[in-house]
Amino acid sequence: MMRQYELVERVQRYKPDVNEALLNKAYVYAMQKHGKQKRASGDPYISHPLEVAAILTDMRLDEATIAVALLHDTIEDTSATRDEIDDLFGQDIGALVEGLTKIKKLDLVSKRAKQAENLRKLLLAISDDVRVLLVKLADRLHNMRTLGHVPPEKRARIAEETMDIYAPLAGRMGMQDMRDELEELAFRYINPEAHDTVTKRLADLSAKNRDLIRTIEQDFSALFANHKLEAKVKGRQKKPYSVFRKMQSKSLSFEQLSDIYGFRIIVEDIAACYQALGIVHTRWSVVPGRFKDYISTPKQNDYRSIHTTIVGPSRQRIELQIRTARMHEIAEYGVAAHALYKDDLKGGEDLLSRDSRAYSWLRHTIEQLSEGDNPEEFLEHTKLELFQDQVFCFTPKGRLIALPRGATPIDFAYAVHTDVGDTCVGCKINGRIMPLVTRLNNGDEVEIIRSGVQVPPPAWEEVVVTGKARAAIRRATRAAVRKQYAGLGFRILERAFTRAGKTFSRELFRPVLHRVGQKDVEDAIASVGRGELSSQDVLKAIHPEHADERAPMSKAAADEGWFNLRSAAGVIFRMPGLGKKDKVKSRIARKTNGAGKGGVGEPDDALPIRGVDQNAIVSFAPAGAVPGDRIVGIMEPGAGITIYPIQSPILTRFDDQPERWIDIRWDIDEATKTRFPVRILVNALNEPGSLAEMTDVIAQRDANIRALSTLRIASDITELMMEIEVWDLKQLNQLLMQLKECACVSTATRLYE
Structure with missing residues (x-):
């Protein structure tokens, strides 16, 4: 183990005027705090911070950084506190030691989340002072050199983390020697068989x-x-x-x-x-x-x-x-070669921020990645940003953009500016219009074609390779969904306030946000659209004198399909003396003479639905509904409106919750007709050829079988459940009639939930 005077001598070789008192005090303090602690190898724990300090002396770093290396585990593993270190060594060294301290006692859901949160904290500390990075890399290097003493499962995790994060980070900071050694040590434990094979082949080649x-x-x-x-x-x-x-x-x-x-x-x-x-x-x-x-x-x-x-x-x-x-x-x-600490610079100020492009990149990357992402996304995006291999492309004005290999014009657009990426609709590569998924090569000139109405599709997240692009796409997707819920919520609030004889506005809502437990108006309105906040609660918050009514909730959209919202939501309230179905039917009957194009007997002022749209928040019940059905919408906890045929028996569950009912009508675009899924129940003879006869009828009626399952098989009869796709109710009824005419079919009926 290195002695106190040996450490001072190592620093004196490149810095004759070293502050010996600081090093001696840090050495003694660390020795006292770590006391009789042992490492997994059985060595005294103090040997670890001493070896970390020795690694940093090889980089010719100043005594303040060496002192931090000696102290870097004291807050985490001993009784030392930040205040104590501040008092003894100054706030600068205290801040550096705290930046290197792992997060403790956090209620995190997984080891991956804990790793991610630790990384976020480390990188944010690095963005304030690069010496945190230098000490952390030296710390990891010595841990990797002694990794053979830790249990195998922990050894594998540390080696993978080193290969994924710390080795690329060292490379990005230009510290190639350290990157090479970290990769070699990690390779030895991640893939020992390959390591031994390649090492032996290289040794044989070297001897030859x-x-x-x-x-x-x-x-x-x-x-x-x-x-x-x-x-x-x-x-x-x-x-x-x-x-x-x-x-x-x-x-x-x-x-x-x-x-x-x-x-x-x-x-x-x-x-x-x-x-x-x-x-x-x-x-x-x-x-x-x-x-x-x-x-x-x-x-x-x-x-x-x-x-x-x-x-x-x-x-x-x-x-x-x-x-x-x-x-x-x-x-x-790398960055250590820039770390010039001078006596005349106050507080150990370094010249790195003015000299190093690598450190500027790191700070910019951290600022980009730390905006609004959860810890695990931060970890994923950071790994993407640490890729070493790059391609260099140019804007039409000659600006150089460095990207990872495999990057696309979408990555390029986000590298130029987030707004450019969000509004990107096409690109020209070297003057030719090319797909946005094209992989860029060194020297390509890329021109981004933009549109003010563009919103980045969520699918782009699977195409891009840079963390910045992926983070921006996720933020834009969340913002789009939030905007949609806010739009629905605003219409629900308008209708609720109108029925109460009031007028809703954001200005009236803002002063009373605290009454509904919200901080932002748009977030609160979006909560109404998601069903997390009741329109009646908002009405009561703004107008406390108003009589209370139960408020709508919403339901997570089902998997069967998503549908486009095109007009205001109208919440149905129970009419006195009427059952729920009778109430709905009576309302529809009153609208029969002025029915909208969605179908006879449907209310004109109801919410229209059309076809499939991946970004909307309305879904069908599992048993389906088809154009021509009289339909209603139900809001339940979650994320949208579920559509049911009026005959659906499941609607009885909502008899005592009339505020959750919404008028829905069809709005079919004849130019782009769409098939809709529906379930039917068929009892057929259990004999060869029955299924073929039924499927032939379905094909003749221009319907499509989406799924088929056997519910019960008896000696003579088989009960089948079919999910078929039809154009409308008329086609469905004709199909059921024709199936009943088949000699092999006993009954054919439509299934409702």
Whole structure:
């Protein structure tokens, strides 16, 4: 275990004026607080924060960050408090330690939700100070190095979390060395068989080509020396996980891989980078399509380098990375290479926020993802945003947009601006109109075609690959559903207030929201549309003197289909001395002479329904209803209106709840006719050919069998339930009559709930 003086000496090597008192105090405090605690390995717990601090000294970080590393588990695992740390070490260090503390004692529904909430808290802390990220990654790296000591089930979860979140996060922050090691360690536990196989194959290849890397390094060095260019050449063999990932993504065998070796060429300045590139390309053949210039177009994590692949010495395919020493430092340490802490900067202020594009990206991403999503959605979207592989596309004005591989023009539109994504209806890629599901390639110029009336379809969520796009689509979908419920709720309130001789307005509602337990007018009105809030409760809140009546509730729309709302909802109230069905029929009878186009005997002022619409909030009862039926709507707890034929026996359940009844009428569009499902019960002879005869009749009548089930089989008779689709009531009645005429059919009747 590292001693106190050894830690101070490690920092002094790169920061001679180190604040020794701070490090000593943090060391002693952590030692005292962790006391006799042990790790799963049996080592003293204090060994863990010391190793985390040692990892950070390799990144040449300041003493304040090293002190945070020593203290990072004290609030979570000891009796230490935030106030105590603030008093001893200052509020800056206290805030950093708290940012690294996992959430405790939360009533969360799942381990995944807890993981998601911890990640949200961590990323929000990172957005305030990047040192939280650096300490957290070092903490995770040491935990992964000692993962073999934890139970197998916990080991697998930690390894997967590392592969999904922390390794990509390190990569996005430009810390490639740390990403590589995290991936290697996670790969060892997630897929040990593949890890062992690839590692053995690489070891065999390394033994076989022991002198190859040295020979190629010498060839390159001699070539650059001949051209009087100072360059350091360093060869390396790819790591097992990098090899395995390429085999998986390209569907290649190990033998088919031709670029297992890579070489880095470090030169003095940017001009020398391009000079080295010219020398190499002049000497050896280039592999087409394998050239990338990340100097002129840096990655979002600040990575800058020239990549090229050549058929080099010994006819080997060789990957080259050409960069300056400063670029190499940023490529290895990422944001840590930017973390310059100066004595003259107050409170340990860092220059990272001005220097690092990676950190700016992270803060912007966190701001986007933290708006209104639940923790598990936040986790999902963050994983999407951490994908490393990118494509670079351009707007017609030349603005560069970086996206994950597999991104579509929809992702591009949301990357430009959320409003552009929400109003996107089409696109042009390189001047040609293309589908919105087209995958974008490097260098594509994308023009988004917009419409002011567009609302993003929910199905887009399955198409996009960026977290920002997915989050925005979900928000837009929720807003659209809320708007629809608010529209229905407003019409219900208008009708309820009109019947009471009052006038409803949002202005009257706003001052009394607290009386109905609401904070926002639109949310409250939408609650009325969903049936969660009674129109009578709203009426009573605004006009306390009004006599109380029971209020409507609503029901979650059934699975059978959704229907479009086109006019105001009219709530039916019981007429004195009449049963419910008699009341409805009497009302319909009074409207017979002026019936609407929905069907004879239906009220003109009722709510019209038409055809299937996935965004509406009206559904049929399971037994169905067809045009020509006299129908009513029932609101029940949930999300909409359920439509029943007036003959449905289930309506007796609502005899004592007249306020839940709504006038409904048909509004059929003859230009776009639609079949409607309905259930029939058939008793037929139990003999060969009976079913064929019945289905032939159904086909002749232009109906369609949607489902068929056997309810009872006797020795002579089979009872069948059929769900069929018909155009209207007339067709259904004709079909039932023709089925009854079949010699094999005893009875054929329509089923009601």
